[in-house]
Amino acid sequence: MNTTVFKTIGIGVTFSPNLEANINEAARLALFFGSKLILIHVGKSSEDKLTAFSSLLSSFKDQGLVFEVTFNSGDPVEVILSTTEQKKIDLLIIGALKKEKFLKYYVGSIARKITRKANCSILLLINPSKDRVCCNHIVVNGLKDPKTEETLATAFLVGNKLGASKITVVEEISDDEVSVKVDDDKSLRRSTIIKERLRVREEMRVKAILKTIPNKLTKDIKIKSQPIFGKRGYSIGHYAQVARADLLVMNAPRKMNFWDRLFPHDIEHILTELPTDVLIVQ
């Protein structure tokens, strides 16, 4: 298991009102993780731009930040994705707007396209800020999925680096797994028993994964396990919102097709309604 988590962090930058906040967040994270920061700008290279970026990062440079700015013109999605490959970026930071327009949902905004296509981990920030906002509570999915082990490990690493005090592992259990439909008292009793059994089974599974995580990562963090019966992807976002989590860590989705976007599931739900900052672990 690597302890540096992310060696190279990338962020797409344009001259928008959010620029300073975005760069600050990215730089801060790069310092926390001890990784190299790459600013990806879509557009022609120029001295002015470079000095503008450098001046924004000057205070972090004094703290030992290593960074690089790349310039490439073309389609933003293409540029960002190809740079990610070239520079071997393993965490891409995307500043997201909290509410995206209804129509864009079908077309897909730039950020969303990148999220779907990227091969690295992605951090979606809902409100980047100039000053540091601490990260206390991390919610992470505990789905029954081969990727989950890696995701949980990453969540604990990130939690340690950011000084989180609490990590909640959410096991989403689909309603279909409860084979009994509630009709009357008798079926309610049966479904309650089945749910209890599923709950125990899921908690055991998560506990087994948690055992594989090094003790030094888990010892300072309060761990909570929360099984939820509900729709996958949607309920974890809802839970993160209700539990006022500061960061939601999720598995990267399997490849999607058109229908997945039309009938959103899993991660798509989160993308339409970002509950908080979201880290998608590849």
Added chain:
Amino acid sequence: MRPKKPSLIGLVKTLPKNMFSGLVVSLIALPLGLGLAMASEAPPIAGVITAIVGGVIVSFLGGSFVTISGPGNGLVGVVLVAITTLGLTATYAAIICSGVLLIILGFLRMGKLADYFPSSAIQGMLAAIGLIILGKQFHIMLGNKITKNSGIDYLLEIPNTIISVFHFEDKGLIYAALAGVLSLGIMVFYSKIRNKYLQLIPAPMWIVLFSIGFSYYYELILKAPNPISLDYMIPAIPDIGTIITEVPAPDFKMIGTFSFWSSVIALTLIASIESLLSIKAVDKLDLEKRRSNVNKDIKALGLATVASGFLGGLNVVTVIARSSVNVNNGGSNRSSNFFHSLFLVVFILLFSTELTRIPLSALMAILVYTGYKLASPVIVRKIFTIGKEQLIIFFSTLLVTLKVGLISGISAGLIATFIIHVVVTKSFGLFVKNILKPNVLMYKEEDGSYFISVKHFCSFLNFNTLKTSLEAIPENNDVIIDFSLCGFVDHSSMENIDDYQELFHKKGGNIEVIGLDVLGAESKHPFALRRMLPVQKMMPDNKTKRQKNLGIISDKFELSYEYEKKYNNSFLEGFVYFQTKKIEYISNELKEKNSKYQSFDVVFSEGEFIAKEVVRTTMLYIKAPNEIPAFTLDKEGILERFYALAGYEDIDFERHEDFSNRFYLRGEDPDNIKRFFTDDLVRFFESNPYYHVESNKKGVLVYNKERVASIKEVKALIDFGVRLSSVINKS
């Protein structure tokens, strides 16, 4: 916790009780069945056939427990339209088809269908049905048969009919009108009189008994023909042989037409809505608080409807008034439904010719009363207190239903509700974007309680998602519903949540709703806001003379006096007397300083719909010093001896013959009760005026008559209570 297995022994044990309540229900079902069928312009016997078929099939296959099935009043309007447009035999075919549709709905688990209709729209639809029934039958009640085109025309004609009554020349018509008015009087005043012998027979049956008695009086004593015009008598009812041999053949020729299917859909829609609403309401009355399997019940009702259609009956639905009568008379399982139809068969076998002695106008008075109850001003006032916008929904549904038809009416209600929601929130997107999203998150917290968070909006459009979550929680748990992420909560949802709160409370759980104050502060949510504020106003100087006198008493006895209405009266829970009754509020409370005892006026209702009676009674509550056995002590009368036959046991004391003879004592734990009734206590009861005394382990409830007590009676009650309390404390 192991569930109680419905053993055969248990069933046999409850049979006498259920037979009794089945009998009482059949007394109300017979006149109602005849009347409802005639109001739909079907042959009168069709209503009774419906009840018989429904009772037999649903009692065996249904999924609810204390419901009674039979012909429904909601369907009168639809069946009427079907019969006038399709003809009788084709209507039977439509009824059969709607039965099949109901079975399909049951298999598709569409028992939740009724949740998708906003409650104000349903109220409007029911009120329209009520007006249709009232409008049409009012004229027959007053001996003035007329034919008009639409429901509104019938209503507009009412003043003319009233005027014309005073100009009747024909004596037969005058007598018919008199019978109608008297019957209406019986229906109205019956619930005002509290007498256990009178109340044993339901009001509609009194009408039947009076009518038949009147007819015999003329025939046997005056030796004169019945003075009521023959046109206003129930047409001949075929005897049982003819009913069986001459089953009308349903005519499926019109199956390809549009009007046929619109009738089928209207029948299905109204039958399912009426049944679902009734099942929900009856579940609240169930003493054992069981949860009905709605989908199973719908399937059974559908099958019963198919059978009923083939045998010449109407749609079988779950009916609220008859079900509530069933509960109030001790019905505890589906066998009472079976017995109700069995008794109907007996009636038809024995008395089918006697039934023709009932004047039509008297029978229609029952329906006029039913119609009035559906469309009563009380409903309008209740809706108005919820919000003005609810009145818009209510009246648009009502008017469109009256003018065009039921399906258009309910659609108008749906559309009106949605438009109002959009206007109130000033957002169309809120609904369209989020309607399909799974907006409800439910999880069990570490302490075992459940947390439900609702996002976006919660209205009749998606209440189902919240409902599914609530249904999946065992009712003895604590639940928190959080609306703080929700932009809008409508009235239907609030009302439904209120129902669930009541249900959970009864089973030992609790639902707390949070996050609504946030909504209120944004002042976007008039429904929610108004739902949350109970109307609890009373002018401080507006005291009645009785209240002033009670104030004087309170000073004399050194009690504290509060005249305001109190809605949370958990101390009255667990009393057998209130098991089948809904307590609305208590007021005029006189309380001992240490809350040892208190007297109060309690307002409660018993039964539902036309069988509903609102009662005010003065009672006294004494707090028990420590746990005492639960018991009920009554004066022993003929009724109590009869109850004893039906399986209610009286606890007697060998040493106190006088007490054992005069008092009827019962409870679940006889040994403990015998120990509790010490010689002192028995002597106390023997030597004091009679009061009904009841214990719920935590306290004792004392009252005498089922009405508000006079000042003198209040003093006597308190005096009795003080002395009883000292005897109990001693023992």
